[in-house]
Amino acid sequence: MHNKNTYDTRIAALKAAVPYTLPILAGFLFLGMAYGVYMNAYGFSFVYPMIMSAVIFGGSLEFVAVSMLLSPFAPIAVFLLALMIQARHLFYGIAMLYRFKGLGWKRWYLIYGLCDETFSINYTAKIPQGIDRGWFMLWVTFLNQCYWVAGATLGGLFGGFLPFDTKGLDFVMTAMFVVIFLEQWMHEKQHYTAGIGILSAIICLRVFGPDSFMLPTMILILGSLVLGRGFLEKKVQGT
Amino acid sequence: MTFFEQVVTITLCALASVLTRAIPFLVFSPSKPTPALVRYLGNALPSAIFAMLVVYCLKNTSFITGSHGIPELVGIICTVITHLWLRQMLISTLVGTVVYMLLVQKFFP
Numbered sequence: 001m002h003n004k005n006t007y008d009t010r011i012a013a014l015k016a017a018v019p020y021t022l023p024i025l026a027g028f029l030f031l032g033m034a035y036g037v038y039m040n041a042y043g044f045s046f047v048y049p050m051i052m053s054a055v056i057f058g059g060s061l062e063f064v065a066v067s068m069l070l071s072p073f074a075p076i077a078v079f080l081l082a083l084m085i086q087a088r089h090l091f092y093g094i095a096m097l098y099r100f101k102g103l104g105w106k107r108w109y110l111i112y113g114l115c116d117e118t119f120s121i122n123y124t125a126k127i128p129q130g131i132d133r134g135w136f137m138l139w140v141t142f143l144n145q146c147y148w149v150a151g152a153t154l155g156g157l158f159g160g161f162l163p164f165d166t167k168g169l170d171f172v173m174t175a176m177f178v179v180i181f182l183e184q185w186m187h188e189k190q191h192y193t194a195g196i197g198i199l200s201a202i203i204c205l206r207v208f209g210p211d212s213f214m215l216p217t218m219i220l221i222l223g224s225l226v227l228g229r230g231f232l233e234k235k236v237q238g239t
Numbered sequence: 240m241t242f243f244e245q246v247v248t249i250t251l252c253a254l255a256s257v258l259t260r261a262i263p264f265l266v267f268s269p270s271k272p273t274p275a276l277v278r279y280l281g282n283a284l285p286s287a288i289f290a291m292l293v294v295y296c297l298k299n300t301s302f303i304t305g306s307h308g309i310p311e312l313v314g315i316i317c318t319v320i321t322h323l324w325l326r327q328m329l330i331s332t333l334v335g336t337v338v339y340m341l342l343v344q345k346f347f348p
Contacts (some may be wrong), residue, residue, distance in 0.1 A: 023332040029319035054255040064253045073244040082255030093263030095281045110251035114260045168340035175318045181289040193283045197290030210298040221287045236283045
């Protein structure tokens with residue numbers, strides 16, 4: 001067993017992590033900039049998107065937080081709404097419970113930075129042999145957060161002056177999630193749980209609309225998985 | 240809103256955000272055995288979540304009006320085909336995005 005804290009271990013993990021984060025570099029720079037430009041348009045200094053992107057570190061909540069800052073002060077409503085918007089992260093924590101085991105101090109930062117994209121990569125990436133798992137996940141988390149904060153800060157600084165037509169660039173996130181979903185699909189022997197996810201999301205999107213379908217979707221997924229446990233439990237094992 | 244109220248609002252958002260990420264780790268200790276139901280959910284949830292995230296990305300796509308979701312559909316198909324062919328996340332994502340950008344900028348403006 002090699003030493004986990006040598007310089008070489010860290011650099012090797014960084015080299016392995018960077019390629020996985022490149023689609024997110026494109027997506028986060030763009031989405032982060034969109035967020036910075038958005039705050040800029042409402043008259044906030046670039047310091048706001050810079051700090052908010054770093055400490056809140058949750059895209060949709062940060063956009064909503066802008067309208068919170070422009071509304072009368074309502075701390076309880078803010079806190080409850082923020083909890084609801086971010087509720088899906090509970091799922092990521094449950095899925096990562098064992099993977100973050102025994103990682104010492106790194107664990108706390110990995111939990112803090114557990115956003116959609118970071119979770120997707122750290123959960124699905126095939127970490128090469130000989131690469132330290134903890135450092136790999138730490139680099140993925142850290143790089144992604146840097147991309148996001150950099151994008152938000154740049155957007156806040158430069159507002160609407162972009163040199164090329166970026167229309168449609170946000171599709172990079174969709175494409176990335178499609179790839180991750182496909183990888184997970186090919187990796188699994190059963191597709192019942194994927195089917196439950198698609199159906200729940202589509203049904204709730206139709207019923208509740210695009211702005212409030214995530215919470216009902218999560219409840220429906222959770223309910224279906226719990227009720228179907230007798231049938232599903234054997235099938236999902238070892239996937 | 241005063242500056243102090245802004246600071247409180249941002250702090251509460253940050254607190255809620257980190258809480259949703261930390262609660263599972265605070266509730267279930269790695270040294271004690273995790274309930275079987277939670278272990279089962281840890282295995283069963285990811286596919287359902289990834290499916291949900293794909294739908295989440297497409298939540299504002301209208302299949303009835305505008306471009307009928309054709310750019311999104313073509314973009315996804317190109318991403319999937321490239322990925323089945325090369326199995327390289329970076330290339331698949333790039334191809335899908337470039338195709339989508341061309342479509343929305345040139346063919347469905």
